[in-house]
Amino acid sequence: MRPRTSLASAPARSTMTLFVLALLVLAGCGEAPTEWREANPTVIGGTGTPRELDVEVGSILLESTLTADALQTVLSGYLEHLPADVGPPAPDRWDPRYTRVPFLDATPQVILQLIESLRRDPRIAFAAPCYSAYWGLEHPLYGYIERSYHQPLNGLHIQFYEGTSRLAMELVLEWIGGNDVQRPDPGDRPRSRQYRVHMTFPHGADPIAVASQVDRLEIVEWAEGSWMTSWVPLSASAPDPDLLVRPSMGTNHEAQQVPVRFPSRGASSTTADEMGVGLCG
């Protein structure tokens, strides 16, 4: 073995120590986690004008692997100190992957407080209230629309700008925690940059806020949370009852909407309130 040389002087050692410390400090530095919250969630309809969403108090939507009984136990723990009467959780009638929990008596504040707690609970993959928005205008397809009802789902749709590199897109998807990404098939649609993402939302995150943040990225043409949407006209006397309420799973972007029709109901016996409760109740 060669003897160590004397080139490593004390100043050199000190400089190196400082360099190493600087690297370690740099390694520890990081951007603070993005605050996935939005104070006033909005929805954009066919008019392009954003409307503020109001929390509906009829029910909330959960995604979890827990059984209904276990879910009720979890909810009871959170509701112990909240003035609300919760009904039995049951699979959602529109999308059975989710569990809907009805409320017999609750206020928007209680709903939001409960949702915030559930989003921080590792046993709950997804929790969201149902929203409504007041329109009071003539819709080009559905006629005069009084209110729309919106149920956020556990997913996002993202359209990247053409020319965006795949690495950048994958980085965004990993950043937001997409755990089940439907990528465009390069064989069928080689130039497509449209992704559908089933999310694992960061705990405490508001899915609408996540979509809003992603939408503001320069490489993203648009991003929006998955919704079930119900457009409720003022009058229930239109000739085709299926057109009265058309919940769609997807986004506000027409190209992304996957229509899911309500079961056929008689127009004469259906009111706007009943249809709203159909989605949010």
Added chain:
Amino acid sequence: MTTSTPPTPVAALLAALTLLLMAAAPASAQGVGGLERETFFSAALGTGGMSCSECVGEWDIGASGYAGAGQRIGDRTVLGVELGLWARPVEGTVMYRLDYLATTRFAPFAGSGFFLKAGLGAATLNLHSEIGTARTTRLGGVAGLGYDFDVDAPFSLSLWIDAAGHLRSERAYGLHTGLAATWR
């Protein structure tokens, strides 16, 4: 029935460069390489490409480099730390890689400037935009090689090539090369 997996371009290039440098090593008369000093600081600049397991063959080419420091622990081995860098502008944003690595450099041939490098640490991939920085951090590694040319003590120049990437998920990986200046 046996199947053989064709070598990836990265692995093939690394293997070719290794053979080339090993063949050239005996002919070089560099005397003692940079590895024979106690301490060194180095900074490197070059170019590199990054890709990912879902990138369907697309590579992003950008500027690469590293900054590091090391301490000799034997005749041919240096332990050090390194900050690996790679950056590329993307549509009004900047995508960049920052790797914080503990590295080992090994000189297989006494009297030659040829060295091999391996490192392990935290590998981050970032997308910096006006609204903030999207960042993912994973266990990362680097493997590389290079050749150190004495220029004017205490400075030397090195040609280097590194393959770096995420170790566990193989989500992102890259190949980087360039010129490094070392002070020792």
